[in-house]
Amino acid sequence: MVDFDDYTIGDHRAACPVCSKTQRDKSLGITILAYDHGIARCFKCNFIQLRREQRELSPVEKLAYQRRMEALRRQHDAEQRQRHAEVAQAADVRWKAAVPADTHPYLSAKGIQSHGARVEAGHTLLVRMTDVQGHIHNAQSIAPDGVKRFMAGGRVKGLYYPIGRPSGRLVVCEGFATGATIHEDTGHAIAVAFNAGNLLAVAKSLRTKFPCITLVIAADDDWKTEGNPGVTAATEAARAVGGLLAVPNFAGLDRGEKDTDFNDLHRLTGSVEVPA
Ligand SMILES: [Zn+2]
Missing domain, CATH: 3.40.1360 (Dna Topoisomerase Vi A Subunit; Chain: A, domain 2)
Structure with a gap:
């Protein structure tokens, strides 16, 4: 649930209490018009919460909020593209700086060869993540103890x-x-x-x-x-x-x-x- 008292009059963005997996995923638009007049709405899952529970939205308000959600979705997509591009560049730098993995504790533990995976900073196994054109967008790091991570904010889907x-x-x-x-x-x-x-x-x-x-x-x-x-x-x-x-x-x-x-x-x- 959204605590409207946390927000001042105006437009805000926040993580959705229903569908956001991280605080970075600000898919919730919050609009405060007056102390008792506000709405929170998620453009991803359509979660909706009114500050005054019983009130119905007027048709004009519905239209206004619809437009605001569409603008928010566009903004969100543009920000995501920007983040993905930044992570892709950083992944490329990390991959180029890493060296071919001859041995690594994870490879030994799993009884497998490296198949082109690389080692970063002498301890982290690095597996690049590419699209069908072969462009790198992200990298999975595997620690010697097997803990795996993607680069935060990067694209994963389809890679x-x-x-x-x-x-x-x-x-x-x-x-x-x-x-x-x-x-x-x-x-x-x-x-x-x-x-x-x-x-x-x-x-x-x-x-x-x-x-x-x-x-x-x-x-x-x-x-x-x-x-x-x-x-x-x-x-x-x-x-x-x-x-x-x-x-x-x-x-x-x-x-x-x-x-x-x-x-x-x-x-x-x-x-x-x-x-x-
Ligand atoms: Zn949501």
């Missing part, structure tokens, strides 16, 4: 990290280690989409770039998480692009709670397959 050269078949998966494992065991080209929420956008971008290729979406099987977000997102992505779905099969294995992806499966079996 991926390619491993290998696609020929007939291209596998889209969530994590870098998962992609490295599938590539090493099967020889298939990989697009690492970084998380479940990005599988669909990456698959769609790749479908546009490679209209005739067979896309395989390799799911993380989040078997202990309600709704299994990994399999759910992978299924949706596979359907959307006419692709195949591959789910790691742990049947008959001594599976731990955190064993969810093809890298975990490889650790238990020594090798993985993705449907041919």
Whole structure:
């Protein structure tokens, strides 16, 4: 809920109490006209709150707020483009300054090769995030203990990290280690989409770039998480692009709670397959 007493008369912006994931995501427009007359409205999720709960908006007010929300959306989009451009430039600088990763604790822990990933400042593994044209927009850093981060404020949607050269078949998966494992065991080209929420956008971008290729979406099987977000997102992505779905099969294995992806499966079996 919005506390209108925090705001002076005029227009303000704030994070939406319903849909904003960070304080930076100021999708809420707040307009205070008088001490008891104000409205907060989110242009993303249409959350709306009136300062005086019972009051109805007049048609003129509705129109005015509609216009204000549209202006706010345009402003928000322009700011986001600007932030994305700044982060893209910074990612490019970091990537160029990093050196090829010969060894790294994360690579050893996962039992994988580096596949072009780099090391920054002697300790952080860096995985660049590019669009289908190969332009860098962001970077995922992986600390020696495996903690992963994107660059704050940067674009993520539709970005991926390619491993290998696609020929007939291209596998889209969530994590870098998962992609490295599938590539090493099967020889298939990989697009690492970084998380479940990005599988669909990456698959769609790749479908546009490679209209005739067979896309395989390799799911993380989040078997202990309600709704299994990994399999759910992978299924949706596979359907959307006419692709195949591959789910790691742990049947008959001594599976731990955190064993969810093809890298975990490889650790238990020594090798993985993705449907041919
Ligand atoms: Zn909202």
